[in-house]
Amino acid sequence: MSKYQFIPHPAYVKIDESKMIQKSISFYSIMKHRRTIRDFSTDPIPAKVIENALMTAGTAPNGANMQPWHFVVVQDPKLKKLIRAEAEKVEKQFYESKAPEYWLDALAPLGTDSNKEFLEKAPALIVIFTQKHTILPDEKIKQHYYIHESVGIATGMLITAIHNAGLASLTHTPKPMLFLRELLERPKHETPFLILAVGYPAKNVQVPKISKKSLKEIATFK
Numbered sequence: 001m002s003k004y005q006f007i008p009h010p011a012y013v014k015i016d017e018s019k020m021i022q023k024s025i026s027f028y029s030i031m032k033h034r035r036t037i038r039d040f041s042t043d044p045i046p047a048k049v050i051e052n053a054l055m056t057a058g059t060a061p062n063g064a065n066m067q068p069w070h071f072v073v074v075q076d077p078k079l080k081k082l083i084r085a086e087a088e089k090v091e092k093q094f095y096e097s098k099a100p101e102y103w104l105d106a107l108a109p110l111g112t113d114s115n116k117e118f119l120e121k122a123p124a125l126i127v128i129f130t131q132k133h134t135i136l137p138d139e140k141i142k143q144h145y146y147i148h149e150s151v152g153i154a155t156g157m158l159i160t161a162i163h164n165a166g167l168a169s170l171t172h173t174p175k176p177m178l179f180l181r182e183l184l185e186r187p188k189h190e191t192p193f194l195i196l197a198v199g200y201p202a203k204n205v206q207v208p209k210i211s212k213k214s215l216k217e218i219a220t221f222k
């Protein structure tokens with residue numbers, strides 16, 4: 001007998017078609033109201049929501065079930081201040097010299113700049129790391145696979161869970177962002193992937209007037 005076990009799918013419940021369509025519509029109407037915000041309220045957020053959203057992210061499909069991610073939740077104001085200072089350093093270089101004109105033109109409708117106040121104002125920053133491998137207790141190394149695909153999927157599920165619970169978020173990718181490994185004391189085989197700022201929107205927050213592509217533009221049916 002194989003040492004690997006298969007069990008009946010413990011949770012699959014078939015729902016009828018009309019209910020399924022209804023559910024897909026109501027989920028879409030929840031998700032289409034998600035907006036990235038750049039101005040957060042400093043109001044504290046429920047720790048349980050963050051924990052549950054992280055557990056949701058942890059259910060993501062991923063390469064060979066290696067779960068090649070690590071999430072650091074930063075709420076300490078001093079640490080957030082340090083992250084902001086380092087991020088603004090690299091962002092200043094990006095906006096003032098590194099970014100080509102066409103990139104800055106593409107960003108113009110979003111109103112971004114090198115000021116990253118949200119890194120201090122948002123009550124929580126979830127810093128997501130990719131892991132190249134697992135180090136086993138005997139120090140042997142277990143390789144990870146499809147790391148970026150896996151962590152990208154988990155991050156999408158995290159953003160979805162946070163939105164579904166009623167909080168807002170902002171994906172931030174300072175470039176380069178290796179400073180996060182040092183500031184957050186993560187090991188060498190982990191690489192920062194993205195910062196997700198999480199909180200309530202500031203009062204009267206404004207968002208850019210932008211739209212999403214239509215189904216026709218994003219999908220082909222053959």
Ligand code: IYR
Pocket residue numbers: 091094107110112113114172173174175
């Ligand atoms: N990392 C920079 C620039 C930036 C790039 C893209 I592509 C965006 O969609 C938004 C911002 C910043 O955070 O400002």
